[in-house]
Structure formats: C-alpha cells, structure tokens
Amino acid sequence: MNRLHDSACIVSLGVALGLALTACGDDTAGAASTPVVDASPPASDAAFLPDAAPPVPDAASLEADAAPPQPDAAPLPDAAPPWPDFGAPPSPFGPAGRVDQLDLPASLEAAQAAGCQVVGAKGGSGLTPLGRFLGDGGFQGLVDRQDDGAVGVVLLVQAAGFETGAEGERVALRTYYGDAVPGAETFTVDPSSLDADGHAVVHWPALALGAGGAFASASAGFVLTLPLGMGLPSLRLRLERATLRGALTADAPGVAIGGGFLEGYLTRDSLLGLVVDLQAACSTEPPPDFCEPLRAFFDPAAPPEMTVNVLLALVGGYDVGIDEAGPHACSSAARDCNAIGVCLEVGASGVAIDGLTP
Numbered sequence: 001m002n003r004l005h006d007s008a009c010i011v012s013l014g015v016a017l018g019l020a021l022t023a024c025g026d027d028t029a030g031a032a033s034t035p036v037v038d039a040s041p042p043a044s045d046a047a048f049l050p051d052a053a054p055p056v057p058d059a060a061s062l063e064a065d066a067a068p069p070q071p072d073a074a075p076l077p078d079a080a081p082p083w084p085d086f087g088a089p090p091s092p093f094g095p096a097g098r099v100d101q102l103d104l105p106a107s108l109e110a111a112q113a114a115g116c117q118v119v120g121a122k123g124g125s126g127l128t129p130l131g132r133f134l135g136d137g138g139f140q141g142l143v144d145r146q147d148d149g150a151v152g153v154v155l156l157v158q159a160a161g162f163e164t165g166a167e168g169e170r171v172a173l174r175t176y177y178g179d180a181v182p183g184a185e186t187f188t189v190d191p192s193s194l195d196a197d198g199h200a201v202v203h204w205p206a207l208a209l210g211a212g213g214a215f216a217s218a219s220a221g222f223v224l225t226l227p228l229g230m231g232l233p234s235l236r237l238r239l240e241r242a243t244l245r246g247a248l249t250a251d252a253p254g255v256a257i258g259g260g261f262l263e264g265y266l267t268r269d270s271l272l273g274l275v276v277d278l279q280a281a282c283s284t285e286p287p288p289d290f291c292e293p294l295r296a297f298f299d300p301a302a303p304p305e306m307t308v309n310v311l312l313a314l315v316g317g318y319d320v321g322i323d324e325a326g327p328h329a330c331s332s333a334a335r336d337c338n339a340i341g342v343c344l345e346v347g348a349s350g351v352a353i354d355g356l357t358p
Contacts, residue, residue, distance in 0.1 A: 094352070099257075104138065104345075105128075110125065116263065118263040119327040119328060124341045156189065165255075187352070189355070218243070241264055279300045320341045
C-alpha cells in the first residue's frame with residue numbers, strides 16, 4: 001500500500017501529540033474524566049483482526065432468510081452468516097467503489113449537523129486529536145489521489161448482487177484494502193483482506209435496499225488502517241459494532257456510495273491494539289523521529305495496558321458505555337463509560353478491480 005508521510009511531518013506530529021497529552025482532558029459532560037488503567041493482560045496481536053468468515057450459506061437457508069437482518073447485539077465479530085451466492089459478477093470483487101471521502105467531524109456540533117447517529121457524549125468526534133498523526137489532510141488525506149496517482153489508503157467497498165439499485169434489491173457489502181494500479185484507473189485487492197477460503201475478512205450480512213438505494217448494515221467488526229509511512233507498522237483502529245449506511249447508486253464501472261457513514265466504537269481492546277502498534281513502531285532501530293517527543297509519556301517497553309491512559313488522555317476519555325445489550329449513554333458518576341464513539345463520513349466512486357495485488 002502507498003504511504004503519505006515524510007519524516008519532517010511525523011516529527012511535528014509527534015511534538016503536537018506530546019503537547020496534547022499534557023493538556024488534554026475530558027471536557028465533555030457525561031464522559032469519564034479520569035481514565036482507569038485496566039491491569040488485565042494485553043490481548044494478542046491477532047485479537048484485533050476480524051475472525052474468518054463462516055461458510056457461504058446454501059440456497060435453502062437464503063430462501064428462509066427473506067427479511068432484512070437486524071443488528072446483532074452479540075460480542076463482535078458477529079456470527080451472522082456471510083453473503084449469499086449471487087452468482088458470478090463480471091469481477092469476483094465487483095461491482096465496487098473506492099472510498100474517496102473520509103471525514104471525521106471536528107466537534108459534537110459538527111457531528112450532529114452531519115447526521116452522525118453513533119451513541120456518545122461527543123457524537124462520534126472523539127478521535128479528532130488523533131488526526132494529528134495524519135498531517136494537514138487528516139482522514140481525508142488518506143484517501144485523496146495524489147498528483148502521481150498514488151493513494152495512501154485504498155479502501156474498496158463491494159456491493160455484491162447490485163444490479164440497478166431498485167428498492168428491495170438484495171446486496172451484500174464487503175470491504176477490502178488494496179492498491180492503485182500504476183498508470184491506470186483500476187485497483188487491485190490486497191490478499192490480506194481475504195481469509196483462507198478467499199472470502200472477505202470484513203463483511204456485513206446481506207441486506208435489502210430501500211428507496212433510492214438507501215441501506216443500513218447490521219453490525220460487524222471493522223479495522224481502519226492508518227499508515228505512518230517510511231516502512232513503519234501501520235496503526236489500526238478496531239471499531240466494534242461497526243455499521244455502514246448511505247445510498248448505493250450505479251456509477252460505471254462500479255457503484256457509488258453517497259451520504260455515507262461508517263460508525264462504531266473503540267473499546268479498551270481497540271486502544272490496546274493501538275498501543276501495540278505504536279510500541280512496534282518505536283521499538284525499531286533506529287526508532288522513528290516521532291517517538292522521541294513521546295518518551296516522557298510513552299515507554300515502548302512498558303506493558304501495553306499501562307499505556308492505554310496515554311491514548312485516553314489524548315482523546316479525552318471514554319464517552320459511551322457498551323455492554324451485551326449494545327451501546328448506551330454513560331456518566332462518570334455511574335462509572336459505566338468504557339468506549340469511544342466514532343463517526344466517519346464516507347463516500348465512494350465506482351471503480352474496476354483487476355484482481356489480487358501481485
């Protein structure tokens with residue numbers, strides 16, 4: 001995958017992060033004002049990736065499932081069966097669109113104005129300080145095509161079964177990371193986006209389109225990869241109970257997503273994953289320049305669970321509670337805040353996928 005950042009940018013971002021950690025607190029009513037370190041052992045690296053998809057259901061089970069699936073409140077990744085067999089499309093990965101809009105609202109007011117529906121006192125804007133890692137372009141800069149044709153993060157969304165976008169049409173949404181084909185407008189799928197059986201690791205249960213191609217998925221686990229560049233390990237944001245909604249329309253040679261939102265929740269395990277990624281980056285020799293300004297706050301050799309407070313301080317603490325019943329409003333008085341709501345505005349344009357990245 002292509003990377004966006006140069007050394008000077010990362011140094012300045014590291015300094016900004018160091019300053020943010022000294023001043024950042026939770027000034028949002030209802031959010032946990034003092035993050036609590038959880039002393040349980042760190043999860044393994046594999047724990048932050050979605051499980052392999054279960055076998056494709058047979059025709060009989062598909063006929064029995066005529067109603068659109070409802071969100072699954074069980075622990076993620078959900079156990080709902082994956083996509084139905086719609087037959088062979090022109091490409092095994094089509095029709096598809098590339099995410100070319102990825103925006104994080106800068107405040108609660110901006111999130112509400114945009115139409116975010118994630119639960120939480122910050123309305124889904126809690127990760128705004130994390131944008132300091134991503135440069136001036138923020139999240140949007142990750143998906144912008146550069147002058148040389150490169151794209152920092154190629155995130156592809158397949159709508160298997162899409163034909164016209166008519167109301168009632170059933171589609172199955174799958175996402176892949178990929179690469180831009182040099183000198184072409186086409187893209188390829190990174191093999192790491194597939195499980196051992198060749199299925200998309202990240203997928204949502206099949207759903208029926210509403211009027212105008214409107215759709216709202218059930219929940220699933222989703223990992224947003226944030227590249228640091230210079231050959232460093234990427235940061236991964238593991239969103240629990242992630243949902244994708246918007247409107248699907250035909251956009252040759254694939255499909256477009258308009259008015260879209262990717263929403264989910266960062267939990268303690270998600271934050272532990274980020275710490276593990278940062279520790280991996282700062283344990284290389286020589287360590288990246290951006291690690292030095294963090295030394296007073298971030299010890300690469302410390303147990304990951306002891307460093308979660310650093311990230312919590314950066315984003316201002318938890319602002320939502322999650323239990324087996326799902327996300328709910330929380331308060332510091334009740335001490336039931338344990339997650340961060342995330343709302344990303346997304347849009348996609350139709351693209352052709354040539355196959356797997358060599």
